[in-house]
Amino acid sequence: MFFRSKQSGGRPYLQLVENERVGERVRQKVLASLGRVDELEASGQLARLTESLARLTEELEAVRLASDLEARSARALGGLLVVERLWKELGLDALIRRVARGRQMEFDLERSAFAMVANRVLDPRSKRGLGSWLETVAWPEEAHPELHHLYRSLDVLADAKDDLEVHLHHRVRDLFHQQLDLVLYDTTSISFQASEEDALRRRGHSKDKRPDLPQAVLGLLLSGDGLPIGHMLFPGNTYDGNTVPDVLGRLKERFQLRWLIFVGDRGMVSEKNLDALDEAGYDWIVGVRLRTRPHLADALFADRKPFEPIADNLEVKEVWIDERRYIVCHNPDQARRDAARRHAVLDRLEARLDQSGVKGLVTRPGFLRFLRVTGEEATIDREKVERDARYDGIWVLDTSTELSASDVAEAYKSLWRVERAFRTLKSPLELRPVRHWNESRIRGHVVVCFLAFLIRSALERRLFEEGDVPASFSQVMDALHQVQEVRVEVKGIPLQLVTETPPLAQDVFKTLGMRPPPRLQKLG
Numbered sequence: 227m228f229f230r231s232k233q234s235g236g237r238p239y240l241q242l243v244e245n246e247r248v249g250e251r252v253r254q255k256v257l258a259s260l261g262r263v264d265e266l267e268a269s270g271q272l273a274r275l276t277e278s279l280a281r282l283t284e285e286l287e288a289v290r291l292a293s294d295l296e297a298r299s300a301r302a303l304g305g306l307l308v309v310e311r312l313w314k315e316l317g318l319d320a321l322i323r324r325v326a327r328g329r330q331m332e333f334d335l336e337r338s339a340f341a342m343v344a345n346r347v348l349d350p351r352s353k354r355g356l357g358s359w360l361e362t363v364a365w366p367e368e369a370h371p372e373l374h375h376l377y378r379s380l381d382v383l384a385d386a387k388d389d390l391e392v393h394l395h396h397r398v399r400d401l402f403h404q405q406l407d408l409v410l411y412d413t414t415s416i417s418f419q420a421s422e423e424d425a426l427r428r429r430g431h432s433k434d435k436r437p438d439l440p441q442a443v444l445g446l447l448l449s450g451d452g453l454p455i456g457h458m459l460f461p462g463n464t465y466d467g468n469t470v471p472d473v474l475g476r477l478k479e480r481f482q483l484r485w486l487i488f489v490g491d492r493g494m495v496s497e498k499n500l501d502a503l504d505e506a507g508y509d510w511i512v513g514v515r516l517r518t519r520p521h522l523a524d525a526l527f528a529d530r531k532p533f534e535p536i537a538d539n540l541e542v543k544e545v546w547i548d549e550r551r552y553i554v555c556h557n558p559d560q561a562r563r564d565a566a567r568r569h570a571v572l573d574r575l576e577a578r579l580d581q582s583g584v585k586g587l588v589t590r591p592g593f594l595r596f597l598r599v600t601g602e603e604a605t606i607d608r609e610k611v612e613r614d615a616r617y618d619g620i621w622v623l624d625t626s627t628e629l630s631a632s633d634v635a636e637a638y639k640s641l642w643r644v645e646r647a648f649r650t651l652k653s654p655l656e657l658r659p660v661r662h663w664n665e666s667r668i669r670g671h672v673v674v675c676f677l678a679f680l681i682r683s684a685l686e687r688r689l690f691e692e693g694d695v696p697a698s699f700s701q702v703m704d705a706l707h708q709v710q711e712v713r714v715e716v717k718g719i720p721l722q723l724v725t726e727t728p729p730l731a732q733d734v735f736k737t738l739g740m741r742p743p744p745r746l747q748k749l750g
């Protein structure tokens with residue numbers, strides 16, 4: 227089938243014809259007469275017809291090629307590449323391989339550990355579910371770790387935890403040119419969905435609001451800029467403050483930190499802990515539970531020096547009592563919120579004074595602190611109300627440093643980084659639920675989550691602090707997930723295609739000094 231131009235009456239006409247065999251001769255059969263060529267050109271119909279035929283030809287060619295193509299798989303690639311980049315940059319590949327030396331390992335410990343850590347960062351699954359996840363990412367099929375390899379890896383990681391953290395600390399310090407002066411420390415609880423207790427899993431004060439479940443206490447050390455240094459697991463009935471001596475010993479002996487400023491929350495304050503800090507040669511900035519120390523509160527509130535504004539919602543002053551230095555901080559916005567909450571409690575209390583008996587009032591802690599009870603009669607104690615108002619917007623710090631009052635307050639405010647770290651560990655990295663019951667496996671699982679948190683923290687530092695990537699972490703992960711590896715066969719030839727890299731993923735690769743993966747590769 228083809229076009230021909232035929233003269234008629236001295237003018238060319240465009241015809242669509244095809245060859246047809248009649249007997250031994252081939253003759254042309256006119257299928258359609260499309261009109262005069264000059265009129266088709268003048269009206270633009272000839273150009274449109276040519277373009278239409280060209281597109282049809284391309285589509286027919288594409289269909290022909292597609293009939294020879296077989297798509298084998300499509301798997302996520304971008305996120306795995308980025309996690310691997312940070313894994314190697316932090317030297318974790320070499321560290322894990324060194325841990326494997328001298329052990330009778332019938333599998334690749336480094337690849338098994340990387341699989342678990344990458345899964346925590348990208349799409350947390352249980353160890354049993356990790357195998358199916360590996361089917362969705364660009365992981366070599368021949369290198370899939372078996373379930374018992376993962377469990378064995380947890381045992382090894384638990385055993386090697388201390389050495390891993392020490393080497394990682396030095397690597398992170400060099401990699402990010404870190405001057406370690408502040409060390410942030412706090413604890414949280416990790417509950418277990420089981421009633422049995424053992425040496426580690428014990429019932430205690432639950433920060434997860436699950437006192438019915440056994441738990442472990444997780445202590446986390448961060449640098450002042452929010453990068454993880456180390457972690458420790460304690461039995462679930464351990465009081466927060468009792469963890470401090472072990473932590474100090476770890477900082478002194480393993481990390482060989484000769485001087486630093488230890489920043490801890492209110493639960494870390496005890497004379498025993500401050501003596502331990504002093505003996506270790508460390509300075510401290512710790513919060514004070516002022517309501518449990520009424521004599522100290524009276525002395526601090528008796529000081530009439532004015533506050534010095536240091537930020538929109540923060541003013542501070544320095545007060546010395548018995549040769550101890552305290553920084554009193556006041557947040558005017560928080561003071562207004564505290565006053566509003568107290569007035570709301572008093573309004574409810576006044577409404578119930580004549581309707582509820584004394585027992586119904588004193589059993590509610592929010593009411594009890596404002597009540598005066600005489601026999602079977604309860605009234606609002608106005609002196610208690612006035613004393614409570616003194617604490618509105620106030621928080622107090624005990625410090626051995628010579629830093630300015632404003633620097634002390636700002637350093638203590640850095641503890642929000644630990645709170646955010648716990649939220650990250652418990653939510654996107656899914657530290658809980660812990661599905662292991664063996665203590666070694668529990669500790670190994672926490673090591674995996676710690677390493678995942680380190681990689682995520684290092685990535686955020688690179689992208690959002692050192693770099694200028696205009697997106698949130700979740701947006702970055704979504705963009706990287708769009709970079710997919712597609713394996714196809716064309717006429718039996720195996721090829722690997724990579725989908726187009728979105729602009730945000732391109733920014734991430736560029737910031738990390740990575741090249742986007744090649745668009746086409748021949749396999750085999």
